[in-house]
Amino acid sequence: MHIRTFFTRKIWGAALAFCLVALSAWAVDNDAILKKWTRTNSFSEKTGLQTVDLKVTYYSAEYIEALVRSEAEKNLWTKDEMENYKYTLLKTLNLHESIAFHLDLNVTGVPMYAQPFDRHLTLFIGKKRYSPSDYDKRFNFKISGRRDGMVSFPRYDPKTGKDILEGAKDIRLSLSGSVSQATTARGDVLWVWDISKDNPDALGTGKAMDRLELDRLIKRMEKLNADRQELQTQIDALDKELGEVGARIDELQAR
Structure with a gap:
C-alpha cells in the first residue's frame, strides 16, 4: 500500500472515531439533561386498590435544547429539519406567555377521578402562588391506565405584569394529595426545580x-x-x- 494512502486512511479513521465518541458523549449529555428536569414518583393506596405513577417534566430552556438535539440525533435530521421541529415545539409551548409542564400519569387498579384537575395544581415562585392558565382537559375524565398532557401557568404576574421567573432561584409545583386515593394518605406532592442556572436567552437564536x-x-x-x-x-x-x-x-x- 502506498504510504500516503496508508496515512490518509489512518487520519480519516481517527477522525471518524473521534466523531463517534463525540456523538456518543453528546447523546449521554442530552439524556442526563432530560432526566435532570424530570421528576418521577409512585404512590399506592394502603390496601393496594390503586397505584399512581407520576412523571412531571418542566420545560426549561436547557431541557428544550437537549430535547431538540436528542430528536435530531435519533432521526438524523438536517439543520433545517431540526429548526422546524424546534419552531413547532416552541410555538406549541407558547413560552413567551406561559410556563409549561408535561404530566404523565399511569393509574392501575381503581380509576382516578380528578375533576376539575386544575384545582389540584399550584405553582409556587418565591412567596407567591399561581393557578394553571391552561391544561389538557382529558385529565378531567376518568383515568385508568396512562394519561399524559400539558399544563401551563401564566408567565406574567396578573397584578404587576412582571415576568414571575425573573430573579427566581427555584420553582415548586404542588399536586394536591386529594387528587387520588393513592396520594390521600401521603398528602400533597411537591416537585422542586433549581432554575438559577437555566438560561432562557439560549433559545433566542x-x-x-x-x-x-x-x-x-x-x-x-x-x-x-x-x-x-x-x-x-x-x-x-x-x-x-x-x-x-x-x-x-x-x-x-x-x-
Whole structure:
C-alpha cells in the first residue's frame, strides 16, 4: 500500500472515531439533561386498590435544547429539519406567555377521578402562588391506565405584569394529595426545580426563534391596526359631531 494512502486512511479513521465518541458523549449529555428536569414518583393506596405513577417534566430552556438535539440525533435530521421541529415545539409551548409542564400519569387498579384537575395544581415562585392558565382537559375524565398532557401557568404576574421567573432561584409545583386515593394518605406532592442556572436567552437564536418573533410581530401589528381602526372610528364620530356643532353655531350667529 502506498504510504500516503496508508496515512490518509489512518487520519480519516481517527477522525471518524473521534466523531463517534463525540456523538456518543453528546447523546449521554442530552439524556442526563432530560432526566435532570424530570421528576418521577409512585404512590399506592394502603390496601393496594390503586397505584399512581407520576412523571412531571418542566420545560426549561436547557431541557428544550437537549430535547431538540436528542430528536435530531435519533432521526438524523438536517439543520433545517431540526429548526422546524424546534419552531413547532416552541410555538406549541407558547413560552413567551406561559410556563409549561408535561404530566404523565399511569393509574392501575381503581380509576382516578380528578375533576376539575386544575384545582389540584399550584405553582409556587418565591412567596407567591399561581393557578394553571391552561391544561389538557382529558385529565378531567376518568383515568385508568396512562394519561399524559400539558399544563401551563401564566408567565406574567396578573397584578404587576412582571415576568414571575425573573430573579427566581427555584420553582415548586404542588399536586394536591386529594387528587387520588393513592396520594390521600401521603398528602400533597411537591416537585422542586433549581432554575438559577437555566438560561432562557439560549433559545433566542436560530431560524426557529426568528420565525417565532415574526409570528409575534405579525400578531402585534394586527392588534395595533385593529386599535388604530377603533380610534379612527372614534375620531370620525368626533369630527362629525364637531361639524354639526359648528354648523349650528354658524346658523345661530347668522340670525
